[in-house]
Amino acid sequence: xxxxxxxxxxxxxxxxxxxxxxxxxxxxxxxxxxxxxxxxxxxxxxxxxxxxxxxxxxxxxxxxxxxxxxxxxxxxxxxxxxxxxxxxxxxxxxxxxxxxxxxxxxxxxxxxxxxxxxxxxxxxxxxxxxxxxxxxxxxxxxxxxxxxxxxxxxxxxxxxxxxxxxxxxxxxxxxxxxxxxxxxxxxxxxxxxxxxxxxxxxxxxxxxxxxxxxxxxxxxxxxxxxxxxxxxxxxxxxxxxxxxxxxxxxxxxxxxxxxxxxxxxxxxxxxxxxxxxxxxxxxxxxxxxxxxxxxxxxxxxxxxxxxxxxxxxxxxxxxxxxxxx
Numbered sequence: 001x002x003x004x005x006x007x008x009x010x011x012x013x014x015x016x017x018x019x020x021x022x023x024x025x026x027x028x029x030x031x032x033x034x035x036x037x038x039x040x041x042x043x044x045x046x047x048x049x050x051x052x053x054x055x056x057x058x059x060x061x062x063x064x065x066x067x068x069x070x071x072x073x074x075x076x077x078x079x080x081x082x083x084x085x086x087x088x089x090x091x092x093x094x095x096x097x098x099x100x101x102x103x104x105x106x107x108x109x110x111x112x113x114x115x116x117x118x119x120x121x122x123x124x125x126x127x128x129x130x131x132x133x134x135x136x137x138x139x140x141x142x143x144x145x146x147x148x149x150x151x152x153x154x155x156x157x158x159x160x161x162x163x164x165x166x167x168x169x170x171x172x173x174x175x176x177x178x179x180x181x182x183x184x185x186x187x188x189x190x191x192x193x194x195x196x197x198x199x200x201x202x203x204x205x206x207x208x209x210x211x212x213x214x215x216x217x218x219x220x221x222x223x224x225x226x227x228x229x230x231x232x233x234x235x236x237x238x239x240x241x242x243x244x245x246x247x248x249x250x251x252x253x254x255x256x257x258x259x260x261x262x263x264x265x266x267x268x269x270x271x272x273x274x275x276x277x278x279x280x281x282x283x284x285x286x287x288x289x290x291x292x293x294x295x296x297x298x299x300x301x302x303x304x305x306x307x308x309x310x311x312x313x314x315x316x317x318x319x320x321x322x323x324x325x
Contacts, residue, residue, distance in 0.1 A: 003123045004174030004322050006133070006167045007070045009062025010289040011054055012043040012160040012276060019155065028151045038252020042158030042277030045141045052085045052094045054161035054282075055139040059099060062163050070165060073133040076125060077105040080114025080281040082192075082310070083141045095137065103135070111190070112248055112309025113180075114138060114281035115162065119305075119317060120178040122166035133167035138281030145192060147208040156250075157209070158277035162285020173322035176302070177234035179227045179315065186312035189215045216312075217254065223314045224248075224258040228306045231316035237302060239263055242318070244297050248307035249273035249283040258306065270296065280309065299323035 018041045019030035033039055045054065063070050079092040084107050092105035110117045115138030122134035139161035148154050189212040193205030224247065232239055239262045247255050252273050259269045270291040279286060284305055291297050299321060306316040 001127055002169050002171050002174035003126045003166060004169035004319060005164050006169070007062050007066040007165040008162070008285060008289050008292070009058050009060070009065055010160070010162045010282075010286045011057035011061055012286065013045045013049060013054070015044045015046060016041050017044050022151070022155055026149070026151045026154065028155065033155045036253075037156060038271075038273050039155065039277045040274045043160055044143050045159040049141070050085050050144070051081050051083050051139045051141045052091050054141060054159060055079060055091060055095050055137050055163065056098055058137060058139065058161035058163040059095065059135070062165065071099060071101060071135065073167065074101055074135045074165060075103045076122070076131045076134045077101060077103050077137070078108055078118040078121060078134060079137045079139060080108040080110065080118040081139050082109065082111065082114070082280055083145060091139070092137070095135070101135070110309075111311045111313045112250065112278070112280045112283070113307040113313045113315035115284055116305060116307050116315030116317060117180060119164070119166060119175070120180055120315070123175050123178065126167060133165055135163060136166050137161065137163045138285055140280045140282050142209075142278075142280055145209055150208070152213055153209050153211050156278050158279050160276060160279040160282040160286055162282050162289065164285060169322040173300075173320045176236070176318040176320060177231045178317045179231045179234065181223070181227065181315070182311045182313045184311065186215070186219060188212070189219070189312065190310040217251070219312055220250065220254045220308045221257045223308050224254060224306050225261045227314050227316035228258065228262055228304060231306070231318050232304065235302070235318035237318065241302055242304045243268065243301035244291065244303045245269040246284055246288050246291065246303060246305050248309070249276060249287055250278040250308075283307070297321055
């Protein structure tokens with residue numbers, strides 16, 4: 001059975017925060033942020049807008065684009081997020097209830113690669129016969145867990161959501177490979193505390209996002225390339241056969257390094273980190289939707305996804321796009 005993406009929807013809050021806004025209260029500048037990250041602005045959820053709200057809006061956009069029956073047959077909801085509304089109930093259960101789905105539901109916590117992990121799990125569930133269709137969502141309200149006085153992290157993150165219906169597609173289309181990985185020895189480089197104030201090894205846990213930018217950058221440059229090549233090889237393809245590249249939108253310099261090392265032309269890579277910042281699990285679905293809306297992806301195109309994040313974790317996959325008539 002071939003399994004792919006049948007429908008897609010996204011949402012980003014209306015409030016835009018620019019680099020110049022940070023200049024008003026942080027020792028930073030538009031030039032400093034842009035040079036190091038490529039980010040110019042990001043979207044900020046309002047005071048009463050949380051991850052479930054963002055997920056709801058993304059699913060509503062999916063329905064608007066694909067019709068009222070777009071969720072028909074969905075029997076599992078996975079919400080990949082690092083900012084769930086609560087430890088329990090699962091944000092996925094809130095989505096299930098909101099749209100009246102007869103489905104199982106759970107949240108997935110795997111850092112920024114969460115949506116990549118969710119796609120792999122959706123593929124496995126459907127291929128095994130345990131599910132017919134899966135609603136795989138990446139949603140984040142990251143600006144609620146940052147230290148606004150820490151310029152090394154405050155300028156990086158934004159809020160948003162993306163929702164995909166994953167299900168059977170015609171033979172020859174769909175996902176061709178998945179690569180999932182983790183290296184817990186790098187846990188200290190990107191972290192946020194919850195219950196345990198210290199992790200094994202006496203590692204203290206911060207109350208807002210902490211990131212060792214230098215180490216995460218080196219890790220990302222390496223793993224983006226290695227995971228991409230592994231996913232392409234597992235798909236039985238070569239880099240030259242990749243028609244479009246949808247990377248995690250964390251840093252423009254990291255994306256450019258990955259593009260160059262894969263030998264892909266600039267026009268075959270979608271970059272929107274300048275307008276959204278790092279939306280973590282939501283970044284790839286938002287980027288994919290924009291590329292589709294811009295007419296950059298066509299029926300039969302081989303698409304490469306790759307992402308990295310806290311854990312440290314990473315995920316990559318190759319998808320042959322199916323564009324129904």
